[in-house]
Amino acid sequence: MNKLTGSIPGPLSDSTRLFVSCRHSHHSMPISTASAHRYPFLDGGGQMGQRIRVFDWSSSSLGEPDQWPPSLKTTLSILLQSTFPLFLFWGPDQLFFGNDAYLTSLGSDEQHSMDVGQPSQQRWPESWPPIQPLIDQVLAGEEATWPPNQYLPIQRNGQRQDSYWTFSISTVRDEAGQVMGVLVIGQDTTPANTTRLVQEETQQQVLAFFEQSPVAIAIISEENLTFRMANPFYGYLVGRQPEQIVGKSLLDALPELKGQGFDGLLREVIATGTPYIANEVSVQIQRNYQLETIYVDLTYQPRREANQQVSGILVVATDVTQQVLVRKKIEASEEVLRNMVLEAPIGICVMSAPDLVSEIVNASFIEVAGKPYQDIIGKNYWVPFAEAAPYYAQALDRVVSEGKPFFANEVELMLIRHGKEEIIYVTFVYSPLKDADGRVIKVAVWVLENTQQVTERRKIEEIVTERTRELNAVNQQLAESNEMLTRSNQNLEQFASVASHDLQEPLRKIQSFSDLLQTQYADTLGPGLSYLERMQAAASRMSMLIKDLLAFSRFSSLAAATTRVSLGQVVTTALTDLDLLIQETGATITVGPLPIIQGDASQLGQLFQNLLGNALKFRRSGVTPLISIQASVVPVNALPAGVTPARRTEHYHRIDVADNGIGFEPKYSSRIFQVFQRLHGRKEFAGSGIGLAICQKVVDNHGGAITASSEPGKGATFRIYLPV
16 A cells, blocks of 8 residues: 655555545634735635635644645645645545535535545545545555546535535655645536436336336337337237237237238328327237237327427227127117017016116007107106106105115006096006116116906906805805705604604504414415415515615715725625625625725615615526626716716726626616616515615715616616715
C-alpha cells in the first residue's frame, strides 16, 4: 500500500476512506487568528474558499497554510477555481476540502460548508460502504477509477436522499512522488438516472401488465402481418405458446384462420388507420388438437410512428365464449318456451317482472281474453283486464314479491269480451319464473276456461238434486215396504210355528190311527183296506209338504251365517244322509276338490242334499245313475249372459252338479226353481215341488246364483256360482 509522506507526519493507511456525502457537525468551526494573512493560493473559491481561509488550521495536523506543501497548495488552488464539483481528502486524518460546486450539488444545507478541515469518515458515514472498494483500488496502485452512475445515499436539503454520481478517483502526489491525498472529480447524475429509473419502472409495469393481463394481447407488424409480441393469455386463447407464434406471420402461425377474413381486416386497419372493434366475433381456432369455435370481443388498434405512419397493430381480444354460449342457451330455451307457449292447448301469457308487461301470448289466451292481440302484447297485464284487477292484482303482486304460485279453480269472472260484458268461469295459475339467484324475473299465467263445463255441471247438479229428492222419496217407500216385509216375515215365522204344531199334530194322529187300523183290523176291512192305504199315502205326502214349506219359510226369513265352510265336508255329510238311496240305486258319485267359502253350513247342506236327492230320484229306468260334482273359479266377465249373482265380486266359485238322469225340456230351466213347480206326475216321482225353490233361496242367501241346463234323456247340470 502506498503511503503519504513529506512534510505531513504519518502515513495514509489502508483504512483511508472516501466520502462523497456529508453529515454536518454540531460543534462550531474554529476560526483562525491568522485570517488576516494573505494566502494567494486560497484566493477566490467563494464560500468554500472563505471557509478554508478563516478556519483555524493551527490545531489541525496540517498546521498553518504557509506551512502546507506545494502539492496541496496547487491542488487547492485548482479545486477552488473549478466550477465542477471537486473533493480532496488529505493526510492521515482524511481532512476534507471541497469547492462551491460541491455545495451546490448538496442543496441548500449550509452545514456542508462546515465539513472543511474535518475528518471525512466522521462527516460522511452513509456514503462510505460503496466508495471504500474504489479507494482501495487507487491506493493499491491501480489506475484512477471512473464508476458511472454510482448509487450513493447522501444528506441533501436536510434529509437523507438517494443520489447517483459519475466520478473519477485519483491520487495526489507530492514533489517526491509520494501519495498525499485523494482527489475526486464528481458529477451528480441523479436527475437523469431518476428519469431513466422511472422509465424503466414504467416499462417493467407495462411489461408486467402485458405478461399478466387476463386479456389476450399481441402486436402484429405491418410487414407480412408478423407477430412481434404475444402475451401468455393470447397464447392460451389460440392454443399455442407465445414463442411458437412470435416471429411468424399471421397465417403461418395460425393457418386455421385462412378464409375467415382476419388477415383482410388487419390490412384494412393498416391501410385506413381506423381501429376495428367488434363484439362476440366467432373464430374457428385449433386448440387441443381439434378445431373449436370460440367467441371474442376483438379490437385491432393501429400503432403509429412519430410521423403518424401505421407500423403495426395492437390486437386485444377478450374471451367471451362462455358468456355467448350461456346466452345462446338461454335464447334457445326462451325460443323453446315461446314455441311451447304458442302451441299450448291452454291459454298462456308470459309477462316480465316486476313491471308485468305481457311478452308472449298464445291464441288460446287471446280466445279466453276476448280481446285483440295488440291490446295485450307489450302492455301492462292489467290494462286489458282492468275489470279483474280489483280481485286478483294483489295476488299477482304477491307472486312477484314472494315467489310462490297462486291457484284459482273455476272462479267466476266478469270480463268485457268482444265488446260486451260476459260472466265466465276460469281456472288459472300465476306461476313465478326465477333466475339462478332465485329472483322472480317473469310470471306465466296459465288459464283454462270452463264456462261450459261449469254450466253443464250445475245443470246436472240441479238434476241430481231433483233425482235425490225423488230417490229419497222412493227410499222412504222402500223402507216402509221393508218394514212391511219384515212384519210379513215375522207373521210367516209365526205361521210356520203354528203350522208345525197345529197341522202336524192332527196329521200324526191320522197316521197313528191308520196304522192301528191296518195292524188290528186289516183282515176285517175287506175292500176298505185299499182306502186305508190311500189315506196313509196322502197323510205321508201331507207331512212331507209341511216339512218342505217349513224349510222354505225358514230359509226365506233367515240370513245365512258367515263362517268358513268346507263344501267338501258339506257334500260328504249329504252323501252320508243319502247313503241308503245310493245303495238302492247303485249310483256312482264323483266328487272333485271343493273350495272353502264363507257361508252357513246348514243351508249349504240342504242345497247339496236337495240336488243330489233329485239326481238319484229322477234317474232313467235300467240305467245306473252317474253323478259328478266339480268346482272351478271364473272371473266376473266370464259369467254367462243372464247370470246375475246377488253379490258382485271379481271372481266366483262355480260348482257343477251333473247327472245322467231323465232330464227336462230346456224351456223349463228357469221355471223349475219356482215353488210347487213339477215337471212330472206325482205317481211317477214323489215330491213336494219345493226342493229346487229351497236351493234357489240358499244360493241367494250366499250372494250367488244357480242355473240349470238339460235335454230330455240326457241328464241335467246344475251350476252354482258363489262369491270367492
